[in-house]
Amino acid sequence: MSTGLLSKKNRPSNGLSEASHFAPPDTPCKRPAQPQFSAASPSFKSSKSNFSESSHDAEEIFDLAGRNGEYEMPPTPTKTFGSAHGETLHSPTVSQAWNIPTTKPVDSQFPTVSPVAGSLSDLKTPTTPAKPAIGYYDPLLTPSSNLDTLLLNKFQDVSSIGAGEFSTVYLVTEREKPHNKYAVKRTKTPLAGQKSLVRRLEEVAILKDLSSRTQDDDREYIINFIDSWEFQGHLYIMTEYCENGNLDVFLAEYGSLSKLDEWRVWKILVEIAFGLRFIHDAGYIHLDLKPANVFITFEGSLKIGDFGMAAKLPVTKGIEREGDREYIAPEVLALQEYSKPADIFSFGLVMLEIAANIVLPDNGAPWHKLRSGDLSDAGRLSSSSGDLKNMNKADGTRIPPWAPDFMLDEAGSLDKFVKWMLKPTPIDRPTIHNILQTEEVRTVESRRRSGAIIFEGEYGPEPITDLHKTGKDMSMLDQDEDWRMEL
Numbered sequence: 001m002s003t004g005l006l007s008k009k010n011r012p013s014n015g016l017s018e019a020s021h022f023a024p025p026d027t028p029c030k031r032p033a034q035p036q037f038s039a040a041s042p043s044f045k046s047s048k049s050n051f052s053e054s055s056h057d058a059e060e061i062f063d064l065a066g067r068n069g070e071y072e073m074p075p076t077p078t079k080t081f082g083s084a085h086g087e088t089l090h091s092p093t094v095s096q097a098w099n100i101p102t103t104k105p106v107d108s109q110f111p112t113v114s115p116v117a118g119s120l121s122d123l124k125t126p127t128t129p130a131k132p133a134i135g136y137y138d139p140l141l142t143p144s145s146n147l148d149t150l151l152l153n154k155f156q157d158v159s160s161i162g163a164g165e166f167s168t169v170y171l172v173t174e175r176e177k178p179h180n181k182y183a184v185k186r187t188k189t190p191l192a193g194q195k196s197l198v199r200r201l202e203e204v205a206i207l208k209d210l211s212s213r214t215q216d217d218d219r220e221y222i223i224n225f226i227d228s229w230e231f232q233g234h235l236y237i238m239t240e241y242c243e244n245g246n247l248d249v250f251l252a253e254y255g256s257l258s259k260l261d262e263w264r265v266w267k268i269l270v271e272i273a274f275g276l277r278f279i280h281d282a283g284y285i286h287l288d289l290k291p292a293n294v295f296i297t298f299e300g301s302l303k304i305g306d307f308g309m310a311a312k313l314p315v316t317k318g319i320e321r322e323g324d325r326e327y328i329a330p331e332v333l334a335l336q337e338y339s340k341p342a343d344i345f346s347f348g349l350v351m352l353e354i355a356a357n358i359v360l361p362d363n364g365a366p367w368h369k370l371r372s373g374d375l376s377d378a379g380r381l382s383s384s385s386g387d388l389k390n391m392n393k394a395d396g397t398r399i400p401p402w403a404p405d406f407m408l409d410e411a412g413s414l415d416k417f418v419k420w421m422l423k424p425t426p427i428d429r430p431t432i433h434n435i436l437q438t439e440e441v442r443t444v445e446s447r448r449r450s451g452a453i454i455f456e457g458e459y460g461p462e463p464i465t466d467l468h469k470t471g472k473d474m475s476m477l478d479q480d481e482d483w484r485m486e487l
Contacts, residue, residue: 005366005377006359008255148186150231163188167308171241182226183241190233200235204228206284206307207237213282221275223295223305242303244296250453251291251354259357262383262407262414263460266444267452268302269351269417273441275304276347277432280340283313287338288323289346291353300451311338326360330371331426341426348421348429355381355414373424375415382412383458403459404447406440413440 148170151158155172162169167185174180191197207225226238244250247268254260260268272294279286286293288309295303309321315338322328329345331337349370353360356378361367366377399408406413417440423429435441447460 005356005361008252008357008359009258150236151184151186172238181241183239185237185239187234191235192233202312203307203310204235204237206310206312207239210279210282210284210307213278216278216281218274218278218281221271221301221303222278223303239305240303242295242305243298244300244453246292247294247296247302247453248291250296255357260354261455261458262355263444263456263458264453265351265355265381265414266440267448267456268354270436270441270444270448271302271452272304272347272350273432273435275302276343277436279304279310280343280432284310285313285315285338285340285343286310286346287321287332287342288327289343289350290324290327291350294350296453297451300454302452313340315339325362325367329426330424337426339426340431341429344421344429344432344435345426348418351421352378352381352418355418370422371424373419373422375419375422380412380415381418382409382414383407400457400459400462402462404440404443406443407459 148158148168151170151172154175156175156178157171157173159171160168161171161183166189167187170184170186172182172184174182187200191200204225207223208228210219210222211225213219223242224240226240228235228237230236251260272289275294276286276289284307286304286307286309288306289304293304293306295305297303309323311319311321315321319338320336321338322332323346325333327346327349329342331339332342349360352358352370352375358378361370369375369377417435417438420430421435444460447463448456449461450456
């Protein structure tokens with residue numbers, strides 16, 4: 001059946017070569033003993049003392065913006081990363097890979113975080129060879145170049161892993177601790193004037209403040225800020241590195257073969273929801289939620305990143321923060337209305353893209369239909385087409401007795417869920433807390449035992465209570481079930 005939306009199945013995945021094909025990670029209990037490539041960042045349980053000034057700095061930056069808070073920021077590109085991440089999937093144990101003694105806290109492995117201030121000159125410049133004189137022009141810091149002399153001098157290994165219209169992202173390795181890898185985003189062109197400065201420092205302040213909230217469990221679903229500095233007018237933002245790339249690449253690779261199983265769709269929804277709850281509860285909105293800004297850890301869990309469009313609530317009147325048109329809420333374009341419901345709408349479109357395995361339109365009739373609440377072009381999102389409980393599937397596979405009722409419901413819980421998030425009127429959409437309090441989300445969270453992209457069976461793993469009833473030994477689960485994602 002033809003629709004107004006393009007399916008990802010049998011479609012080339014962003015022109016990626018066969019050599020860069022996404023390779024799925026093992027589950028945590030099945031990590032190989034020998035690495036193919038040195039692994040990267042730790043799990044980033046940063047101490048609050050390292051970021052004690054963060055909240056104050058965030059307030060300072062937003063006060064600095066003042067009436068100039070309306071500075072325009074161009075939308076970030078949708079496709080910012082290649083699939084080179086997929087080559088760094090295998091690594092040794094955490095203590096081996098990151099060279100962390102068991103008695104030494106992880107925090108001590110991080111660079112010292114410099115405070116954010118009102119000018120680039122106040123940001124810490126890392127130790128480098130003598131700084132060139134004012135007016136020096138470095139041809140290796142041009143927009144067209146993939147090289148960066150500062151990073152090459154400071155770090156042991158430097159490689160470009162992504163580029164958008166305004167920034168380049170590098171994977172860097174510490175010289176003293178070669179198992180420590182980080183992502184560094186650098187502006188392509190030098191910052192020009194106070195407007196650019198204030199706007200970029202706002203992103204730093206938001207990242208720094210979010211990373212300082214160490215007592216919140218949801219923080220693990222947000223990219224962790226490490227450091228920031230300025231060099232020759234360019235702003236550098238250093239964050240943790242997620243070994244398995246971003247969700248956009250994963251969906252392109254997997255979606256070219258088939259739709260993602262519904263259980264993993266629900267797990268992705270749950271983990272993104274946790275990250276979004278953390279952002280909203282901290283008093284911010286992301287405003288650029290999309291698969292390219294959701295990153296995948298070694299364990300297959302998700303982290304929301306790229307806060308280049310984010311804003312503090314309440315949003316200053318008159319600002320313009322338009323992300324990619326494929327994911328933007330209707331009130332943002334029509335009314336410049338920036339609020340939490342705008343993030344919920346983008347979240348709904350992300351889930352529609354994943355569940356339907358489609359390419360979202362950026363204009364035309366299909367684009368307008370999605371923003372009017374008409375999802376008919378996407379087809380059915382839920383796997384079942386009727387009440388299949390305790391019935392055999394056509395291929396002879398039996399539905400397990402622990403299959404969640406909402407995945408077997410003829411009404412289609414996933415369809416209703418996405419439609420709820422994509423209500424045209426902001427007030428009609430659920431809050432992130434409404435979403436996380438639903439029976440479906442609570443069931444998925446209580447049963448899942450691996451990261452969002454890890455395959456756990458079409459209907460998820462058997463609940464722990466049922467395992468006890470059947471007498472299965474939990475320590476033998478890795479032998480009984482293959483949780484590895486099958487491409």
